[in-house]
Amino acid sequence: MKNFYPIKFDIKNTIPKNLGRTGILKTPHGEIKTPAFVAVGTLASVKGLSPEDLHILGAQVVLGNTYHLYLQPGEDVVASAGGLGKFMNWQGPTMTDSGGFQVFSLGFAYKKGVSKVAKEAPTEAELEGKEENFSEHSSLVKIDDNGVTFKSHIDGSTHRFTPESSITIQEKLGADMIFAFDECTSPLAQKEYMKKAVARTHKWAKRCLDARTRDDQALFGIVQGGRYKDLREESAKYIASLPFEGFGIGGSFDKDDMKEVVELVNKILPEEKPRHMLGIGEVEDIFEGVQRGVDLFDCVLPTRLARHGVLFTKEGKYNIKKTTNKEKFEKVVKDCECYTCKNYTKAYLHHLHRSGEMLAHRLSSIHNLYFMMELMENIRRSIEQGNFAEFKKEFLERYKK
Amino acid sequence: MKNFYPIKFDIKNTIPKNLGRTGILKTPHGEIKTPAFVAVGTLASVKGLSPEDLHILGAQVVLGNTYHLYLQPGEDVVASAGGLGKFMNWQGPTMTDSGGFQVFSLGFAYKKGVSKVAKEAPTEAELEGKEENFSEHSSLVKIDDNGVTFKSHIDGSTHRFTPESSITIQEKLGADMIFAFDECTSPLAQKEYMKKAVARTHKWAKRCLDARTRDDQALFGIVQGGRYKDLREESAKYIASLPFEGFGIGGSFDKDDMKEVVELVNKILPEEKPRHMLGIGEVEDIFEGVQRGVDLFDCVLPTRLARHGVLFTKEGKYNIKKTTNKEKFEKVVKDCECYTCKNYTKAYLHHLHRSGEMLAHRLSSIHNLYFMMELMENIRRSIEQGNFAEFKKEFLERYKK
Numbered sequence: 001m002k003n004f005y006p007i008k009f010d011i012k013n014t015i016p017k018n019l020g021r022t023g024i025l026k027t028p029h030g031e032i033k034t035p036a037f038v039a040v041g042t043l044a045s046v047k048g049l050s051p052e053d054l055h056i057l058g059a060q061v062v063l064g065n066t067y068h069l070y071l072q073p074g075e076d077v078v079a080s081a082g083g084l085g086k087f088m089n090w091q092g093p094t095m096t097d098s099g100g101f102q103v104f105s106l107g108f109a110y111k112k113g114v115s116k117v118a119k120e121a122p123t124e125a126e127l128e129g130k131e132e133n134f135s136e137h138s139s140l141v142k143i144d145d146n147g148v149t150f151k152s153h154i155d156g157s158t159h160r161f162t163p164e165s166s167i168t169i170q171e172k173l174g175a176d177m178i179f180a181f182d183e184c185t186s187p188l189a190q191k192e193y194m195k196k197a198v199a200r201t202h203k204w205a206k207r208c209l210d211a212r213t214r215d216d217q218a219l220f221g222i223v224q225g226g227r228y229k230d231l232r233e234e235s236a237k238y239i240a241s242l243p244f245e246g247f248g249i250g251g252s253f254d255k256d257d258m259k260e261v262v263e264l265v266n267k268i269l270p271e272e273k274p275r276h277m278l279g280i281g282e283v284e285d286i287f288e289g290v291q292r293g294v295d296l297f298d299c300v301l302p303t304r305l306a307r308h309g310v311l312f313t314k315e316g317k318y319n320i321k322k323t324t325n326k327e328k329f330e331k332v333v334k335d336c337e338c339y340t341c342k343n344y345t346k347a348y349l350h351h352l353h354r355s356g357e358m359l360a361h362r363l364s365s366i367h368n369l370y371f372m373m374e375l376m377e378n379i380r381r382s383i384e385q386g387n388f389a390e391f392k393k394e395f396l397e398r399y400k401k
Numbered sequence: 402m403k404n405f406y407p408i409k410f411d412i413k414n415t416i417p418k419n420l421g422r423t424g425i426l427k428t429p430h431g432e433i434k435t436p437a438f439v440a441v442g443t444l445a446s447v448k449g450l451s452p453e454d455l456h457i458l459g460a461q462v463v464l465g466n467t468y469h470l471y472l473q474p475g476e477d478v479v480a481s482a483g484g485l486g487k488f489m490n491w492q493g494p495t496m497t498d499s500g501g502f503q504v505f506s507l508g509f510a511y512k513k514g515v516s517k518v519a520k521e522a523p524t525e526a527e528l529e530g531k532e533e534n535f536s537e538h539s540s541l542v543k544i545d546d547n548g549v550t551f552k553s554h555i556d557g558s559t560h561r562f563t564p565e566s567s568i569t570i571q572e573k574l575g576a577d578m579i580f581a582f583d584e585c586t587s588p589l590a591q592k593e594y595m596k597k598a599v600a601r602t603h604k605w606a607k608r609c610l611d612a613r614t615r616d617d618q619a620l621f622g623i624v625q626g627g628r629y630k631d632l633r634e635e636s637a638k639y640i641a642s643l644p645f646e647g648f649g650i651g652g653s654f655d656k657d658d659m660k661e662v663v664e665l666v667n668k669i670l671p672e673e674k675p676r677h678m679l680g681i682g683e684v685e686d687i688f689e690g691v692q693r694g695v696d697l698f699d700c701v702l703p704t705r706l707a708r709h710g711v712l713f714t715k716e717g718k719y720n721i722k723k724t725t726n727k728e729k730f731e732k733v734v735k736d737c738e739c740y741t742c743k744n745y746t747k748a749y750l751h752h753l754h755r756s757g758e759m760l761a762h763r764l765s766s767i768h769n770l771y772f773m774m775e776l777m778e779n780i781r782r783s784i785e786q787g788n789f790a791e792f793k794k795e796f797l798e799r800y801k802k
Binding site for chain 1: 444445446449451452473474478481483489490727728730744745746748751752753755756759760762763764
């Protein structure tokens with residue numbers, strides 16, 4: 001069997017009595033200090049930002065979405081360009097997801113505003129009769145044991161992903177770290193359905209490993225199981241037994257149980273390999289994830305909220321579009337050293353958002369991503385200095401105000 | 402009478418046997434090498450670009466639109482911020498137009514795609530009975546001798562500009578160079594109507610001079626008269642007789658007559674003061690304008706075309722959205738040294754435009770504005786070196802191919 005050593009992960013410091021740690025993740029395109037927040041560049045562009053913007057605000061790694069890039073411009077175009085990083089002129093490390101998440105987001109959840117993280121567990125009554133809404137037979141997606149057939153959200157054309165084709169596409173996209181193809185179910189999935197989905201994800205994980213051919217890409221296996229602890233445990237054990245270079249924790253959670261699920265999973269996953277929590281990006285969740293041994297997070301939240309005028313501050317989220325900002329000629333966010341806050345006022349950013357100017361999106365995205373990068377840096381420092389628990393407590397007390 | 406010396410204009414070189422010249426225009430916020438292209442930042446933002454982007458691509462001066470800024474965020478907000486430049490964090494020279502152009506663009510021409518420059522003069526038959534379409538009584542605009550009543554394109558609310566209020570608003574916006582309030586008619590206007598409009602513009606010019614109070618802003622008078630040479634001559638003579646610090650050539654032209662009209666007007670306007678051609682930005686027109694003594698041009702064309710994927714090249718306009726660019730991994734525009742061309746490929750820019758990514762607009766706008774700035778620099782150099790005629794001939798032969 002071929003050996004794959006595309007990445008190297010060195011753990012530096014740990015959080016006493018916890019699974020959390022800092023580390024250096026070495027990739028073919030540079031090092032990532034962990035825990036790290038991964039900027040999402042769905043279509044080979046972090047919306048509105050140049051690679052220089054990303055570098056200056058402290059981004060270390062960019063994730064592209066396989067589903068989107070497959071549809072537009074197509075993996076062959078990206079391959080001919082020399083891979084995702086070269087295509088978009090980002091010289092640092094890159095990742096791609098597997099496309100599996102679209103099974104969820106374009107199937108059950110498409111345009112329904114369903115989050116990966118349910119605030120409360122659905123009752124059996126709520127689940128009753130709803131299975132067809134999120135299972136194999138939603139309007140845009142059909143799942144079978146061999147793969148997923150789906151319709152393009154762009155033109156309605158029919159496409160199919162299998163574990164093998166997902167790997168082939170991701171090998172062409174050429175990111176440093178790629179993910180196994182999985183079935184990401186709805187937070188409303190009933191246990192019987194979830195069992196089937198987990199079994200499928202496990203078979204697909206093995207097939208992804210068998211399908212890979214590139215030795216300069218790390219392949220991450222994905223643990224599923226939703227909000228069911230026994231399924232999460234089963235999934236973590238199986239995925240951990242396979243020769244992946246890293247692991248993803250995917251799927252949906254209940255807000256209250258997320259901590260327990262992540263802890264359970266990370267106790268099982270091999271300590272020496274990096275762990276990525278997929279699509280999670282709320283500040284509270286990042287603290288809980290880091291504490292329980294998560295090394296990487298990716299989420300569109302900072303840039304998506306930015307485009308709606310919602311800015312991260314140490315006191316929580318702040319809506320710059322509020323009329324009260326119209327004549328506030330002060331720093332956008334006090335104590336922030338990002339490009340936006342150093343150069344513009346609340347009044348100007350308010351005006352740009354109210355007028356629908358593109359610069360509003362760029363300046364706000366720079367701020368929100370800088371906020372996340374600074375948060376991760378401070379988290380890493382607190383772990384190094386042995387005061388993570390204090391830093392977390394202090395930060396979250398202020399943030400929730 | 403109060404004296405106003407807000408700007409100083411030094412002519413450096415001239416084009417032999419022509420009115421064209423290079424110069425240095427000193428403003429309270431820095432010098433402008435002329436002839437210059439003014440970047441348009443309608444709502445205190447050159448769409449998608451930061452002040453740093455503008456500085457790097459060689460922009461010297463930014464123009465904001467009084468009509469738009471009056472509606473959003475309002476001139477008082479901009480004044481409280483310290484003026485247009487401070488509001489948008491642009492440290493160089495600034496201009497505002499008078500709002501008069503909106504009489505045209507929101508009256509007769511609104512959403513009708515009528516250009517300021519008519520390819521052919523309309524026939525009398527075409528004009529017959531159309532006066533009401535473009536005159537005092539269009540749906541959004543009503544003009545009387547004292548000013549203009551108009552409806553906001555944002556919310557339909559009713560507003561009124563007079564010469565005095567335009568100056569008051571522009572004084573609050575605080576640009577280095579401002580314009581007298583004028584009536585900018587349609588290229589389809591009949592002569593009888595045009596006479597009335599010119600007479601009104603003249604009275605308003607005088608009223609603008611009487612209304613001004615700030616001695617750190619240069620006020621430019623606007624010559625009107627459309628495609629009627631006798632009216633242009635009359636207008637140039639009258640406006641030239643007033644104590645403006647500079648002059649604008651406004652209104653509409655016939656494409657073929659534009660050269661003659663500009664030459665006629667600039668022979669009358671005092672040589673020692675700067676002349677601005679309002680809203681003109683096609684490459685051919687800039688060469689003709691410069692040759693005939695125009696010092697400043699402003700136009701949304703480079704940024705508007707950029708947002709539609711149309712790029713300036715030395716061979717003419719180029720549509721990056723063409724399918725043939727999908728796999729062209731070469732410089733966006735050969736021989737171009739702009740940020741976009743130095744860092745990205747045709748294939749990537751094609752992908753960004755096809756996907757509707759914001760970065761497409763920014764990268765394309767950077768290229769098109771750089772193209773204009775480089776063109777103006779080369780025009781200035783050719784005048785300095787005494788080979789403007791050769792440079793123009795060579796450039797336009799290649800450009801028109």
